[in-house]
Amino acid sequence: MATAAESLPLQTDTPLVIAGKRYQSRLLVGTGKYKDNEETRRAIEASGAEIITVAIRRTNIGQNPDEPNLLDVIPADQYTLLPNTAGCYTVEDAVRTCRLARELLDGHKLVKLEVLGDEKTLFPDVTATLDAAEILVKDGFDVMVYTNDDPLIAKRLEQIGCAAVMPLAAPIGSGLGIRNPYNILTIIENAEVPILVDAGVGTASDAAIAMELGCDGILMNTAIAAAKNPVLMASAMKKATEAGREAYLAGRMPKKRFASASSPLDGLFF
Amino acid sequence: MSMKITLNGEDRTVQPDASLGELLEMLDLKGKRIAVEVNLEIVPRSEYDNFKLTESDTIEIVNAIGGG
Numbered sequence: 147m148a149t150a151a152e153s154l155p156l157q158t159d160t161p162l163v164i165a166g167k168r169y170q171s172r173l174l175v176g177t178g179k180y181k182d183n184e185e186t187r188r189a190i191e192a193s194g195a196e197i198i199t200v201a202i203r204r205t206n207i208g209q210n211p212d213e214p215n216l217l218d219v220i221p222a223d224q225y226t227l228l229p230n231t232a233g234c235y236t237v238e239d240a241v242r243t244c245r246l247a248r249e250l251l252d253g254h255k256l257v258k259l260e261v262l263g264d265e266k267t268l269f270p271d272v273t274a275t276l277d278a279a280e281i282l283v284k285d286g287f288d289v290m291v292y293t294n295d296d297p298l299i300a301k302r303l304e305q306i307g308c309a310a311v312m313p314l315a316a317p318i319g320s321g322l323g324i325r326n327p328y329n330i331l332t333i334i335e336n337a338e339v340p341i342l343v344d345a346g347v348g349t350a351s352d353a354a355i356a357m358e359l360g361c362d363g364i365l366m367n368t369a370i371a372a373a374k375n376p377v378l379m380a381s382a383m384k385k386a387t388e389a390g391r392e393a394y395l396a397g398r399m400p401k402k403r404f405a406s407a408s409s410p411l412d413g414l415f416f
Numbered sequence: 417m418s419m420k421i422t423l424n425g426e427d428r429t430v431q432p433d434a435s436l437g438e439l440l441e442m443l444d445l446k447g448k449r450i451a452v453e454v455n456l457e458i459v460p461r462s463e464y465d466n467f468k469l470t471e472s473d474t475i476e477i478v479n480a481i482g483g484g
Contacts, residue, residue, distance in 0.1 A: 177481075179482070180482060202478050203478060204424045205477045207445075215479070216481055246476075249452075249460065250451035250480060251480075366484075367484025368484065
């Protein structure tokens, strides 16, 4: 006779598929704000992430020729690099950055599009984002797009042809966690492309909550890099992402207004 | 005789008729993982040696660094 543990199979998850490529890890991480390349490497390793974001910036000319290169610690053949358009406030700058990134990485088409609208909040300029997404998709890029938590915009970005839509939890680097879970839920329910929460995650429970809502993945940078112990936080985030995903697949119990005893009333001896 | 160009926002002088490849060689960037734009047009890696620089060219050389 099967034991309780054997009677219900553990549902194994399907891989995360983005632009036709499969990934085991649903946690994506950035490489900014670390102390040095070694800390970056250790944190990424602890996170188990396979998709890693990088920024594209002017090369330091004539300064330190032996300056260690980030790509030496996160080689393009071991990770999937996700160049971003961080710091871009215009469609032109974002498109230029993606094209340079594609040249830099030998034709690599996967990019993270962000077109910012405001320096204080770093909220996306959604109309510019829509325009840039359209240009980039036409130019053959696989666009993972940072956006706000507006379900209408999220759906339009999907319809434009973005490979994944990434609504923010809260402002970039704020660590506030998901500010509007019901909007994220609506976006997920309406989507036919992967939805990844990107920006504003602060600690492990935030990652678990995102995954429990049904997100396909989660992207974070500051939550790990600005922790007192980034490598330990990376490990926590890995577990939280997995735990949240399992809880989602397991199908949580309903919330009830009143109590429902866990022990039977039969056999009371008082 | 030398040629004035702008490189990563700074003025520079190069030999007249210098190629992009020669400039990168001089900067110790040949073979490094970079991307180059001249006057807002990307120059593919395969074209570096053939690409002749012109007076007042604006060149951007970029690479990948840490970012979120």
